[in-house]
Amino acid sequence: MFARAVFAFLALPGVVAFLVPVAWLWMADRPAAQPIGLLPLVLGMAGLLCCVRDFYVSGEGTLAPWAPPKRLVVSGLYRFSRNPMYVSVALILLGWAITFASGGLLAYALVVMVAFHVRVVRGEEPWLARTFGEDWVRYARRVRRWL
Template identity: 40%
Template sequence: MERRQAALGSAAFFVLAPGCVAGLFPWLLTRWRSLPFWLPLRWVGVVLLVAALAVLVASFARFVAEGFGTPAPVAPPDRLVVGGFYRYVRNPMYVAVLSLIIGQALVLGQLILFAYAAVVCAAFAAMVHWHEEPALRRQFGEQYDTYRAAVPGWVPRLRPRPPAP
């Protein structure tokens, strides 16, 4: 896929998928009304939101630059994406989206968003286990198995995986 097409597809998918899961649905649950809450936790939430958004945007860009595709299942990358934040964790987009939801829960003091995050986490884990990992194994074979053995799925490692030669 051309980079321009990949960039446009990734931008559309960014608005559609994370935009709904981490933006629209939390808004529908809370109308982003803030409840009285301990101020230092709000600041933790703000930091989490900023960091998670940076990771999410960088991970989407990585699909275009390195994978020549999109994160959308309808236009997957031509190459296995293993650079950037993918050197620390195999699922940085999912971790970032969950962090965005938890960040909003902390900023707004809305406990319903923690419950929502748990449901989203279960859905992500099921999708990764039953769909994405088998699809990646079929598409990239041993290359994916090597990557999977070296990089954790959900809890980022402290040191990045060394780049492949």
Template identity: 40%
Template sequence: MAQSYLRWFAWVRVYAMERRQAALGSAAFFVLAPGGVAGLVPWLLTRWRVEEPLPFWLPLRVLGALLLLAGLAVLISSFARFAAEGLGTPAPVAPPDRLVVGGFYRYVRNPMYLAVLSLIVGQALVLGQLVLFAYAAVVTAAFTAMVHWHEEPALHRQFGDQYDTYRAAVPGWLPRLRPWVSS
């Protein structure tokens, strides 16, 4: 009995360390990647100056604020899911050990990318900075290419049929109305 308790305790300890390392790695990557793409670059482009490109811009500012809040919530939740469910990070150098299919990933395969785009478009609307729409288009093209040419083949190699089943059931860019439930 004591030996099985010690084995269980050792397993829990290793699992907790993996989770802690995944959480720290995800936090660092959060600051670097989305922080740079959706924070630093928009600031460099606009210095976060508020402009009034058209009369009656206020309703669009409200929409932008909602996009910012939603994007941030989805991004934080998705990053946390990588650490908790996948025992890894979204960073290519420390990928998850398990395929992440819970939370927002039940609705769309790329919630982080959509969240980052929401943050950029939200800032464009809040600030009235039209240059951020052009930047969002460039980022969309980069994300799409990266997913198609790198991430999807890598996920197929790592997770095989499990990823193929998930990919067939959950759309990449336009969220499902109802969550996917894996069998």
């Protein structure tokens, strides 16, 4: 399962939060402009790694839809947000945009955040309700969707 977790990390947030922004910056040949952008970038990376670990350890699964957690993950950052992994990716993307003063990366970050919201509301939350039943309902009442 560890190999699947690593693959899922590289294939999903790895592409969205790292490969696309780095390719964008490489093609634009932009020098770093605002070191303050490193703060959300690093916080997002730390949060993402914590969430992936929680999915693997507490949930006995991965962040990938083809190998989801077997148990509802409510520990770690999931005590404060129902979607800290998406919040972390958004922070990473905003960090890239700020660090490199890129309007294009800011627009990309906003599009990704809207896509995350739609995915959560229309796909993940109904699946979680069907899969985890009353545990999910209690958790959703107690913890906010985003922040």
